[in-house]
Amino acid sequence: MGDADYLKRINAARVYDVAIETPLMAAPQLSSRIGNSIFLKREDMQPVHSFKLRGAYNKIANLSAEEKARGVICASAGNHAQGVALSGRHLGIRAVIVMPRTTPAIKVRAVAGFGGEVVLHGDGYDEAAAHASELMARDGLVYIHPFDDPDVIAGQGTIGMEMVRQHPGDIHAVFVCVGGGGMLAGISAYLKSVRPGIRVIGVEPEDAASMGAALAAGEQVTLPEVGLFADGVAVKRVGDETFRVCQRHVDAMMTVSIDELCAATRDIYEDTRALTEPAGALAVAGAKKYAQETGIRDEHLIAVTSGANVNFDRLSYIAERAELGEHREALLAVTIPERPGSFLKFCHIVGDRPISEFNYRYADDSEAQVFCGIKLANGTAERDALIADLRDADYDVLDMSRNEMAKLHVRHMVGGRARGVGTEVLYRVQFPERPGALLKFLQSMGDRWNISLFHYRNHGHAHGLVLLGMQVSDADRQACRAALDAIGYEYAEETDNPVYQRFLKAP
CATH class of the missing domain: 3.40.50.1100 (Rossmann fold)
Known part of the structure; x- marks a missing residue:
C-alpha cells in the first residue's frame, strides 16, 4: 500500500464514532527541565484510556x-x-x-x-x-489483529492527523511508543505525507526492542524473550505491514531502561496528575533521553502518552524506581570501620542530603557494611562527587544504582549473613505469576540441592522476580545449570555480584 493510499485511509478513518480527539497538552515543568517545549498527546484520555x-x-x-x-x-x-x-x-x-x-x-x-x-x-x-x-x-x-492490519494502522494514524492540526507551528520531532508497530506506522505514514520535515522516532524498552532490531537488520526479527514490565509493548515480532511502513517512514529508533520509564511516569504525573501505564510513558522517556543526548534547545517535541491502564499494585514499584531513573537517588554500599564515631563521620560527608534508606547490622568487630539510599539534587554529577568524597575519607564505596539485584532484592534483605551455608550459588529467576509455578520448579530441581536463600516480592509484573540461593558443589555447577535450563524459566547467575559478596554471602 502506497503513501497516498494510507493518507486517504487515515483521512477517511471512522474513529470518532467512539474515540475522541485527544488534547495536545503542554508539559511546563518537564519542558523547563529539559530546555525544550514538550507537548503530550493525551491518548490516555480515550474512553478506554488507550489509543x-x-x-x-x-x-x-x-x-x-x-x-x-x-x-x-x-x-x-x-x-x-x-x-x-x-x-x-x-x-x-x-x-x-x-x-x-x-x-x-x-x-x-x-x-x-x-x-x-x-x-x-x-x-x-x-x-x-x-x-x-x-x-x-x-x-x-x-x-481483529492488534496492529498488523491496514485499517488498524489507519485508525492509529488519525493521531498524527490531529497533531498537525493542533500544532501548526514547527515540530522538531514526534516520539511514539512501539510494540507491534501499528501506531508508529500510522503516525509516520501520515506525517511524512503532509509534514515530511518532522522527525518520527520510535521508543521501545531495552528488553523488548523488536522494531529496532528489525529495522537494524533490514528484515523481520523474532526476539527469543521480551521483558514484561511494559506489557503493552511486549511483542517479540512486529507485524509484516507495520515493519514495511516503518522501514519507509521512521527516522530513528531508541530504547529506554525501566528506571527511565518509571521516571517518565512521574514526570507525566507532575505535569498532568495522570498516572500512565509503563508503556504509556515510553514516548516521554524517549523525548527526555533524546534531548539530553543531542543537546537540542528550544525545540518543540511531541510525545504520545498512549495509555493509562496501570495495575494499582505496580505503583509502589514505579515510585521506587523513578528516583533512580531520574538520577535523584544513589544506592551505595559503604564499608565503615566498626568503631565509635565512624557513622558520625560518614553522616558529615553526606551532609544535608536526605537519606532515603539506611540498612545496617553488626557483623563483626572490624568493619560494617552499610546499604544506603541518598537523595540527590543534581543527578549523576552529585553522585560521583559524593562517592569521591567518601573514598577520599578512606571509605570503600560500591555504587549500586544500576545493580538490578540490589534494587530488586538486596535492599529488602539486608540484615545478616548465614554461617555454615557452604558452597552457595545465587541465581535471579523469573517465575511465571501463576499457580503451581514454584511447585513445578521444586519438583524439577528435585532434592539434589538444598535451597539456602529465597526472596520474592510482588512488583505487579507478569513474572515473579525471585532471588534463589542453593548449596551446590563445584562439581555439580554444570548439572545445576542444566536443571535450570530444562525448567525453561529465565534466570541469571549472581554468585559473583559484589552486592551479594558484601551483604549476603557467608563470611
Missing part, C-alpha cells in the same frame, strides 16, 4: 455486513481487548475476547463492562491466542 480504540473501531467499522453478522474475536489481556469490546458494543455486534486466566481481575471486569464476551483460557498470551484461533474457526468469527 487502541482508534484502530480496533476503524477495522470493525469497515467490515462487510456479512462479517459483522458473524461477530469478531481477539486475544488480548490489555488495551486492545477493551477497544474491541467497546467497538463491538457500539456497532451492535458480538465481540469475543479471549484472555489468559492470569489477567488481573480489574482488566477482565473492564472488558466485560464494555460489552465484551470474555473467555478465560490458558496461563499466557500464546495459549489464549491459540484458543482464539480455535473459536474463530469453530464459530466463523472475524479476527
